[in-house]
Amino acid sequence: MIKVLIGSPIRQKPKILKEFLASLKGLNRKNILLDFYFVDDNDLKESSKLLNEFKENISKTNDNCEVIIDGGVHYGNYQCTSINHQWNNELIKKVAAYKNGMLNYCNKHNYDYLFLIDSDLYLHTETLKQLISTGKDIISEIFWTKWTPDSKALPQVWMYDQYAFTKQKDIANNEAQEILEKLKVPGVYKVGGLGACTLISKKAIAAGVNYNELYNISFWGEDRHFSIKAVALGFDLYVDTNYPAYHIYRESELEGLVHYKENFREKIDRVLLSQKTEVINIAKNFIKDYLSCDYRIATGFEGFKYLSPRNISKNTKLHNEILDYLKNNKVRCSAEPNSVTIEDINNDTANINVHFVIKTKNADSIRKYSCKIILRMYQQIWLVDSLFFYNDKGTSLLGDTIKDVLESKCRVSKVTNNKITLAMLVRNEAGKFLENVLSHASQYIDYAVILDDASDDNTVDICKGILSNIPLQISLNKTSMFHNEISVRTKLWNMATSTNPDWILCLDADEIFENKIVSVIQDLINQDAFDYYNFRLYDLWNNDYYREDAYWHAHHYFRTFLVRYQSNFNYEWINTPQHCGRFPSNLYRLKGCQCSIRLKHYGWSTEALRQEKYKRYLKLDPEGKYGNIQQYRTILDPYPTLIKWNE
Incomplete structure (x- = not known):
């Protein structure tokens, strides 16, 4: 969870403040x-009352949300007219002090972000999510x-100095207009500068x-000084334009807010569509993980991660019975969702129907089922709160009935x-x-399958x-076919598996x-604890x-080369x-092991090979x-860092 302080x-005038607070709540x-x-x-007492009402409403609807209201110092003559807002240095220093206090509060209480917003803005629902998603430090x-x-109309961001969009400072020039x-x-x-949101x-x-x-x-305004200091500290400044806020600069502009909200509703509808897609995918993945796991070698119940605390508490006995059955019988479950419908969805609840099939012991036999899933939002995450299984005739099934139709095979x-x-x-x-x-490998392998990818020499x-x-x-x-590597890799794999092998060792021709692999290989493969080995290349x-x-440290990591x-x-x-x-x-679903024996890769060992691979x-x-484009560009580095190999 990301911790944010707004x-x-x-x-502020009450009519404008009311809209500002409504957008924060949404x-x-x-x-x-x-x-x-x-x-x-x-x-104005009415404005202070609106803040306290906001705090009370938030505390009633969200236990995890805190609203802090500090009193201001109430000095300085700030005027908002139908023409503009009138500021002076005294007011600016006061607001700067308020903002600095918020920065200090964030630092002290370990927030991930501070979102500073002027109180005459109306924000789109997705504003905060969008800004966080950019990964920028200041935006x-x-x-x-x-x-x-x-x-x-002009934006609250600028490119240069006090408020310029080009170095020429003429806002009417073509370059400024393009920006x-x-x-x-x-x-x-x-x-170059930003503020207010x-x-x-x-x-x-x-x-x-x-x-x-x-x-x-000499620039006037606390946002200018903030922006200059941020860049001096090494931070670039950015603006997001995906969800523009609406600035209620004058009370007369409340009329324009109606049109903004109409467009806003269209965007909310698009967000709802995205939310529907999300819950559909969660429901599909839940059914697949709940009923499609290889419990011959599994270390945990894959479906539990989707269940709400209430669901787990209510169904602990049932889930444990299913889990014990799956593990004890080394069941391989295979369920495929084939249709999902949403009965109802709102901000924190979704009712989903999923139709799916389960493969039975006879590989040619498929049983059809459905499941009603109730998803609820827990700490901003959708979790399965309730679920009900039915057979293809609509008859309700208990959890232990499902066990009877799951596929059972041995590891x-x-x-x-x-x-090998x-x-x-x-x-x-x-x-x-x-x-x-091949000469080295022939000392310890028992069979070989070779896929030649259209060689025109005597390979x-x-x-x-x-x-x-x-x-x-x-x-x-x-x-x-190597331009489409997946095609040759899967073809080679199918060639190997068609021989019904015990272990498959996949090596490239370089x-x-x-040498010590020859003396230990039998100990690696003749055991029942592990199904794959990882080595350093x-x-x-x-x-x-x-x-x-x-860019060249593959040997810091273990990769799979030998698989049961x-x-x-x-x-x-x-x-x-590629x-x-x-x-x-x-393969991670199987149980594997890291092996200390090293693997030498000669594919980069000559200048000619490096030139060939670079191209x-x-x-x-x-x-x-x-892959990594930066690594590609370093292939022909004339002065690489090299370390001597010791056998």
């Missing part, structure tokens, strides 16, 4: 712990104001941003005579490392020659384990040294054309969508 120094708070800090500097939501009734038009397009933009992060507050006057700056856990199948993808490997790789002959004494299956692609930059720097094949496990892949992984992505990666993934 702060506002308030000296803010989307999902996954946000929200408190309020108001400084009551009002000279304002834009609003537009006619500073005099007959002037053009103003750009700020009307939804997005996030870097600016500003989100400030914990990081910026801790760094010392504040509204104190800078004695050597493979053989502890003797396990064999080597799975390898190759393409034009002659004259590289293939001979050494296949090399494989057949070195593996002549090992059962070998080779498949040939007529045209290369990878060799250090070292990128050799020549025969004797490996690379290590900010579980024929009953529902393997899933990351379906991307960097999809050489194994299915959900290939930039061709196949020019934007770094599937």
Whole structure:
């Protein structure tokens, strides 16, 4: 949960203040712990009364929300006319002190953000969520104001100095007009100054941003001094234009608020649609996780994370019975939601109907069921509060009835005579490392499957020659498919699994384990505790040294290379054309182990190979969508950091 304090120094007319407070109350708070800090500097009793009523209403409807109202110091003559607002230095210093007090309060009470808002704004429901989602340390939501009734509307952000949009300071020039038009397009933009509706992060507050006057700056207004100080401390300033606020600069502009709210309602409807999509996905995922988990090897009940405290408390006995059954019988459940309908939804409750199927013991037999799910909002998170199961005839089912239709299969856990199948993808490997790789692996593997991706050299002959004494299956692609890596990786996997292997070792044609693998491999595979092993891969930059720097540190992490094949496990892949992984992505559901034996990767070990891969990666993934574009750019670094390899 993100902890946010909304702060506002308030000296406001009641009609405007009422709208401001209404917009605060309507803010989307999902996954946000929200408190309020108001400084009551009002000279009208009705305005102070509105603040106290807001506090009372919030305390009645939200136990986790605190509203702090401090008294103002009530000095200075502040005038709001039908033309403009009249400020002086005395008033500015007072407001700056109020804002600094809020910054200090945030720092003391460890808030993640302070959201400072002027009390004559009306905010869109999604404003706070949107500002947080940008990840910026200092960002304002834009609003537009006619500073005099007959002037053009301008934003509360600027690019330079006191209030300029270009260095020429002429707001009528073409460059300035282009900037103003750009700020009307939804997005996030870097600016030079901001205020009045500003989100400030914990990081910026801790760094010392504040509204104190800078004695050597002649610019007028506490927001100018804040902005200059923030940039001097290393923070860029941004404005979000996705949900512009409405500025009630004059009471006469309350009429325009009606039109703003009409557009606002359209956006709320879009948010409701997004909320409906969210609860539908939660319901689908709940059914899938609740009834689709591999309990042959599971360490916990996957469905519990969706259940509300009330649900768990009410159904503990039932859930524990199901859990015990699943674990004791090593059940593999497979449920697929196929339709979801929403009966009713509001801010904190959703009634959902899910139709789904469960595969039974006979793989060709499918049983149809439905479930009524009541989701409730708990601390801004949707959780399952109640659920009711029905069969395809609409008859209600108890939890233990569901157990009778779940698929039951046993986990493979053989502890003797396990064999290893080597799975390898190759393409034009002659004259590289293939001979050494296969010669080394042939000392400890029992079978091999090779997928040749349209080689036009004698790669296949090399494989057949070195593996002549090992059962070998080779498949040939007529045209290369590596531009879509997922297709070749899954094809190789299917080739390996079609042999009904005990263990699958997936190596590339430039990878060799250090020698001690030969003496320990049998101990690794002949046990029943683990179903996969992770190893560290070292990128050799020549025969004797490996690379290590900010972008080349694969050896700091363990990756899967050796897997026990579980024929009953529902393997899933990351379906991307590059960097999809050489194994299915959900192996973590099985129980694995890290192994200290290291793996040498020679794929970067010559200048020619580095040149070849550099060109290939930039061709196949020019934007770094599937990998790291910065790493691609460092491949040809002429002075890499190298560390000597010790066997």
